[in-house]
Amino acid sequence: MLNMSISTVSRALKDHPDISKETKEKVRELAEILEYEPNTYAINLRTNNSKEFGVIVPAISNYFYHSFISSLEEEVRRYGYSLIILQSVDDPEIELENLKRCKQSRVAGIFVSITSKTEDIKPFLKVEDQDIPIIFFDKVPAFEACNKVCVADSLATQLAVEALITKKKKKILALFGDINLSISNKRLAAFEKEMAKMGSTISYTIDFANSAKAASLAFTKALEESKPDAVFCMSDEILTGVMKVIQKLAIKIPNDLSIVAISDGFIPQLYFPEIAYAETSGFKLGKLAFSRMMTCMAGNSFVQELTIDSVLINGGSI
Amino acid sequence: MLNMSISTVSRALKDHPDISKETKEKVRELAEILEYEPNTYAINLRTNNSKEFGVIVPAISNYFYHSFISSLEEEVRRYGYSLIILQSVDDPEIELENLKRCKQSRVAGIFVSITSKTEDIKPFLKVEDQDIPIIFFDKVPAFEACNKVCVADSLATQLAVEALITKKKKKILALFGDINLSISNKRLAAFEKEMAKMGSTISYTIDFANSAKAASLAFTKALEESKPDAVFCMSDEILTGVMKVIQKLAIKIPNDLSIVAISDGFIPQLYFPEIAYAETSGFKLGKLAFSRMMTCMAGNSFVQELTIDSVLINGGSI
């Protein structure tokens, strides 16, 4: 319509320095009028990349992941990217399918939190070989040579325990999640290290629960048996189980019992008094994961494991 | 490598009836060995469609949306589709950008829950004109001629109120969300309709709160002023605000006060006793939205508004 070649138009539209001002103006005007939209499929084909990242998580409806995803989405949007969300429903097979989908969609990069049963991470490494960077977050493989961003399990545990110690608690009940999850073990190890520091001045009991209900049960039992003066809850799931019993028995917090948790903060502030917690923020982790991805995509980067800080958020529960 | 043309390979790979068994076999074998992956960009360009849906929500980190998204993802995955997630952070401008992104990515269809400030839905209708079906869900425009799937606001409200009436409650405090939100108004209207049915046998107070904190305040005030024997909470947000005060004042549920809410169920079961609620399931809405999308894509369908049922889930709170 403007009597110029396709290449001129293409260049004009992307503000190429070779094109004269007047031409650019004309092209832009007509594009506006015609409501021209570049065909993303063609661009992707031609440039062999797309402005999309894949995100593979065990489940979106999780205390932690949706805040991670939300924060990540905010970040990538600024850079013109979008997020393709895939759930593995904690099934390694579906996880593998999802990975394949990402590969086939030729996403620019993949964020993945592995399932609790994922054993073989070779498929992930293979995708990386094809120049699709992978950032593992939260639930990361033990394997060394991959990019990971994690919450500070040890630090968070330490902060939570220290808060209890400061308040001179003597009999701590520590409740952890599924014993098979690496996160449980990391936090358990950190907990025991803190206890070791204190020597025999503090006694403690440890139990595991793989659901809120199990946590309620474990807590109820411990209440009778070990009569703790403080409870350490490894996760929101554990905390909700404990808090339900506390409401049921009308236990006075913090007079009868102190509570401290590790959480991203949503659940703790539902209660009165609000529960003190060591923060593990999905929000912050999202930002970190993104910046790590950008570095990887730039290409000049070593594989490494990054950790976000944790802080203790005070509540009236200790 | 196999001494055959590209088209033969293409057809063999997609099990075209014209191709002989042996050829297919050979092609598949070699494809396996070579780890051939079809180039999605090229397919999209050629076929002019992609196996992706856009999802535009005010925020992922919301009581309701992440369960909707989670359920929708499960569903679309079965059909080989993926979900592109875009947040509008309740900003109509960003919402518009997101819509544009979807259009440019030429998604197969869009699921959208509009922001509380979205006034102009013409841009959405325009996208529909380009044969990208749009399913509005949850927060839908008042405009008639578009496809909507919603939770049953009236029914849920009715069920919740009926539960209170059955228990002979006489002084109901009804707490609603942001007065500007259509959802608040729908539920309010339904509530008043139920009250009208009862004539003067029941007295009630109505208040609005646009945050959990505001709900706490409104509830505290009402407690002193109107001394209700039951509280109706329009949403999880309201419920959490109310429950915090209840814990603070150690109010006995249901002896001192009955509580009923409208919720998808996660929050109500955090408390003891568990809170009775009329269910508005993001999970079910996801399934419905998807099936509606498929119908629209098939092309033979009228514009319509669909609603998912609600049921009362009993708790110990009434």
Add this chain to the structure above:
DNA sequence: ATGAAAGCGCTAACAA
């Protein structure tokens, strides 16, 4: 400053 032309990897109509 602009144009011509090749080609990204695939599909499908048509030919053989």
Add this chain to the structure above:
DNA sequence: TTGTTAGCGCTTTCAT
């Protein structure tokens, strides 16, 4: 049953 070919809409090199 298989091959030839055009073309999807764009980017980019090379020529002018």
